[in-house]
Amino acid sequence: MGGFVLWLYYSFYCAPQPRLIxxxxxxxxxxxxxxxxxxxxxxxxxxxxxxxxxxLGLGLSGAVPAMHFTMAEGFVKAITVGQMGWFFxxxxxxxxxxxxxxxxxxxxxxxxxxxxxxxxxxxxxxxVVAATFVHFYGVSNLQEFRYGLQGGCTxxxxx
Numbered sequence: 001m002g003g004f005v006l007w008l009y010y011s012f013y014c015a016p017q018p019r020l021i022x023x024x025x026x027x028x029x030x031x032x033x034x035x036x037x038x039x040x041x042x043x044x045x046x047x048x049x050x051x052x053x054x055x056l057g058l059g060l061s062g063a064v065p066a067m068h069f070t071m072a073e074g075f076v077k078a079i080t081v082g083q084m085g086w087f088f089x090x091x092x093x094x095x096x097x098x099x100x101x102x103x104x105x106x107x108x109x110x111x112x113x114x115x116x117x118x119x120x121x122x123x124x125x126x127x128v129v130a131a132t133f134v135h136f137y138g139v140s141n142l143q144e145f146r147y148g149l150q151g152g153c154t155x156x157x158x159x
Contacts, residue, residue, distance in 0.1 A: 001026055001027070001029070001030030001033070001058065002030075003132065003135045003136075003139065004026050004061075004062055005023060005026065005027075006139045006143075007062075007087060007135075007138070007139055007142065008022050008023055008026065008065060009023070010139065010142045010143055010145075010146050010159075011065070011069050011082055011142065011158060011159065012065070012069070012158050013146055013153065013158070013159060014153035014157060014158055014159060015158045018065070018068065018158070022064075022065045025061060026058075026061060026062075029057065029058045029061050030058060032054065032058075033054050033055060033058045036050070036051055036054045037051070048101075048102065048104075049102060052098050052101055052102035053102075055098055056095065056098045056102075059091065059094045059095060059098065060095075062087070062091065066084065066087060066088075066091075069082060069084070069158060070082075070084060072158050073157065073158060073159070081145055081159065082142065082159065083138035083139070083141050083142045085138075086134055086135065086137055086138025086141070087135070087138055089131075089134050090131040090132075090134045090135040090138070091131075093127045093128070093130055093131035093134065094127070094128065094131050096127055097123065097124040097125070097126075097127030097128050097131070098124065100120045100123045100124055100127070101120045101121060101123075101124040103120070104120050105120055105123075106118065106119075106120070106123075107119050107120060108120075145159070146159070
């Protein structure tokens with residue numbers, strides 16, 4: 001949730017209304033994810049799919065603003081200036097990690113072999129940490145672009 005807030009802020013810098021709407025939605029979804037993660041009722045194995053679905057929903061909530069941004073700015077500008085390529089790579093890493101976790105891969109296929117190392121939960125966390133570094137790099141580039149404009153906005157851009 002926290003990392004996505006930065007991307008929304010810089011990507012929709014010159015479009016305050018969509019920025020506010022998207023930031024509000026991501027905060028509500030993020031708080032919902034915190035409740036599911038912390039509530040003992042959802043900590044049981046039978047709610048593994050529910051937890052995975054909530055986290056996946058939080059992650060996929062970025063699809064609408066990403067499509068909005070790409071359509072408004074154009075694909076090339078979104079990928080280059082808007083750092084959307086890094087954002088997509090981050091999303092793929094999050095989704096893959098969630099998939100490993102929800103499907104219990106690899107321990108599902110090799111019972112007893114991945115009880116301590118390389119279990120799905122660890123793979124999930126490795127991918128999340130790697131995605132965080134990818135996201136940081138992309139947002140840092142986006143921030144550098146914004147600061148290069150010294151707070152100015154162009155008439156035809158969300159940036």
